[in-house]
Amino acid sequence: MAQVVLKDLVKTYGSVYAAKDVSLTVNDGEFVALVGPSGCGKTTTLNLVAGLIPITSGDIVIGDRIVNDLDPKDRDIAMVFQNYALYPQKSVFQNLAFPLQMRKLAKEEIERKVLDAAKVLDITHLLERKPRELSGGQQQRVALGRALVRDPAVFLMDEPLSNLDAKLRVQMRSEIKRFHQDLNATIIYVTHDQLEAVTMADKMAVMNGGLLQQYDSPANVFANPVNMFVASFVGSPAMSLVPLEVANQDGRTVLKSPEGWSLPLSDANARKAATLTSRKVVLGARHSTIKLHKGQVEGAVPAKVYTVEPTGDITFVQAFLSSSIVNISLPPSVQVAPDEMVWLEFDQDRIHLFDGETEMALRAS
Structure with a gap:
């Protein structure tokens, strides 16, 4: 060879x-x-x-x-x-x-x-x-x-x-x-x-x-x-991508949506956000890194269920978050229905941030 x-x-x-x-x-x-x-x-x-x-x-x-x-x-x-x-x-x-x-x-x-x-x-x-x-x-x-x-x-x-x-x-x-x-x-x-x-x-x-x-x-x-x-x-389902803006709120770096909700960033993710060329940022997350809650939870953001796809051992849920569709995977024991309001919690250690202008991944400086 x-x-x-x-x-x-x-x-x-x-x-x-x-x-x-x-x-x-x-x-x-x-x-x-x-x-x-x-x-x-x-x-x-x-x-x-x-x-x-x-x-x-x-x-x-x-x-x-x-x-x-x-x-x-x-x-x-x-x-x-x-x-x-x-x-x-x-x-x-x-x-x-x-x-x-x-x-x-x-x-x-x-x-x-x-x-x-x-x-x-x-x-x-x-x-x-x-x-x-x-x-x-x-x-x-x-x-x-x-x-x-x-x-x-x-x-x-x-x-x-x-x-x-x-x-x-x-x-x-x-x-x-x-x-x-x-x-x-x-x-x-x-x-x-x-x-x-x-x-x-x-x-x-x-x-x-x-x-x-x-x-x-x-x-x-x-x-x-x-x-x-x-x-x-790369990935199935694909990584969910949500366009947002970076802002400063009460001394913390947060991601803000047009609907008004905000997601505080960890210190490591705030350092990544500091490298942006503009305020535009895209939040990326794999389906397995998002927790779905049926009630309001601190640090979680509101979403609306679009579709529910049972596959046997895993149920895939698509939900509207801001203007985007987000994929979440759940155990089949968790029951949700289309149009139901839910709250999504993102794992800060496993989310991805992308520059909204260049579309390149952000790395901490």
Whole structure:
């Protein structure tokens, strides 16, 4: 396997940036997910690494080689596509063997590599079948096997689970994660599903508008989003964001709403608020960090229940707070109803504050 380094990678179509100054390092044996909404530049970045589209500027280094001008076949990469791209008229064995035949390997070596890959992916019993005789998950394993037999330096995967149903997608997440662990493979994986990125990747690169927003471990991206886009994209349900204003009240720093209620800030959060470029601030909180009270409590702010969604072990409540909708999770024993007045208490150690002008996370000076 090999390290992959992207240095100031740019791809433009006329005046439009599909990828703008993307720089990141994928270490040898690391699983990195490129994640973001449609049109964010993640698939463009993957295709640039693969050599499927030419770069506008910047460098791509795989191992110890700059591969900017190399054809895809010379980059020592293997791709797994969204649609599997299996040959319908060929058996599973023939599909796995095809890339090796193109490299004109000896028949005995081809057979050994195919059988080894089939054993790793538990598809030995499928080798004589045609793709149409396989389930979606089995086809996905064959597509992985066809990449595996090539023994590439880097695996590139473009939304490989998006065609599967929800239950099979969960199963295949585990399969791909185990595939990575067993082979210590270097993998760059594109997905629009942030849950796939969080559960499988060592690091995730969150992209939007062709720009790399944050590159870190999933745990750090979740806990310390650098801006409002990352905060709202990573996490399910998404982080709640409430636009407010900072004010001074009786010598304390508070967040004030247009409706007149105020939320005093802890000393640590007051220091963050002191770095604002204006009075505009956005309060961010995860559903699990908000306590819902059915009666008025000191330090809690008034809200109105919008929807109640029981899921079995957790009930998700959406409530209007100021002009925003806030997500809260409750044990099923707590009963609330739409349009009911409630009070929300925020955990000051786990709330996030964002600059209302720049949308960047506030850090204590």
